[in-house]
Amino acid sequence: MKFLYAAYAATWIIHIMYLTTVVRRYARLKREIEDLGGK
């Protein structure tokens, strides 16, 4: 059933979207740390 797969897919899309925000914030932090280290 299409709805079944849509539901499972939606679940993982939502989780991946959230994890992406975490990873992106992490990357930005890493850059800031490098800036601090450079000074």
Place this chain on the structure above:
Amino acid sequence: MKKAFPILGLLTAGLLTYALYQALVVAPTEQTMGDVQRIFYYHVPSAWTAFLLFSINFLASVWYLLRRNPVADMVAVTTAEVGVAFCTVVLVTGPLWARPVWGIWWTWDLRLTSTLVLWLIYVSYLVLRRFSSSGQTPVLAAALAVFGALDVPLVYFSIWFFRTQHPQPVIGGGGSIDPRMLHVLLINWLAFLCFAFLVCWSRYRLEALWREVEEVQALEALAETGSDRR
């Protein structure tokens, strides 16, 4: 500590795959609803996980108000964010299940509606955290979490009584559950709990690192202004 993370990650991925297989293949097909009912194995564990995370958030908020421990605040923001992610899953998979089975996307039944209100409260919590000035954020957010917790039983009762006055079919049905289905449900819940734990751990580390960087930046700013004065 850091070595454990990739290992746990692999284990969790394996567990999730196994749980998915159980849900899609092993679990018996439900008599009245058919295969669509398998959404249940993602919908219900997500709901339980979200409620667990929000409960931890409440405890952490109370702990913060009593002890002003920064760890408490970090736990609070972590569980709130991850909880909202899981709660969003519940609110999306619910209608996707309801539509083919009962013909409607949404109904103001007890479980769906109280989940929606809980989601709204915690989204407002996250908005408050983002918009408040950083010195105040932990206290204000903790106060809001307490208010949210006070609200939950009231939300439940009000919708429950509303439903007794305006009855409608209950989505998700009650009644006893086939033990084989229960088995698959619990496996999925375990898998999602492990996943939630890893996500929370990552988010917590991010928060801890972010606070360290903030502190260093603040100290640097102070040092600069000090040297400017000479």
Place this chain on the structure above:
Amino acid sequence: MSAPTGITWATLAKDIRLEWRSKDAINSMLFFALLVVVVFSFSFDPNAEESRHIAGGLVWVAFLFAAVVALNQTWARELRNQVLDAYRVSPAPANALFLAKALGNFLFVAVLEALMTPLFIIFYKLRALGPAWQLIAIAVLGTWALVVNGTFFAAMSLRTRSREIMLPLLLFPISLPALLSMVEATTNILTGENSAKFWIVLLATYDVVFTTGCLALFETVLHAE
């Protein structure tokens, strides 16, 4: 207990005097209240058979929006004059300040409701088929439910960005059970179809729970940071 009560009444009296003097604010709020009723009447046909069933919801949503506008106004004045900082430094108990603000807001919103109600009755030809006196209880309990949390969240929003939108964002989710109770109780009395007793009791419970919560946490929130 006389000291906090004295401060409460003094602050309340001051607020009332200030509002009374700044007639502009009152007049614009009154006009706003009238506009809200008219807008709702245009949007939801008052002549429809259903109007008796939806009037309860309409009235309370209108009151809710009027309350939000009123709440945003009252703290804004304090902020402009840096009165809040003076309160934080003074030895006066924070609860006295909170009660004064909440009571002042309650009076302000009650006046707005008192003005909007006859208009709604006229436009929607409302008549209570159930016990009408219960409507007073609902109005008092319901307004207090909105105002007590509204005052608390308004104080919380004071130093946040986008202060005006922050208040409804925080207030609406938490107020949903109270809102449901007010609307259902009012509808039950207007249609005479069901008893409003459970809803009134639930509203009263909501009021007790959150008044206690606000009083317990206001000092903490006032001194945050």
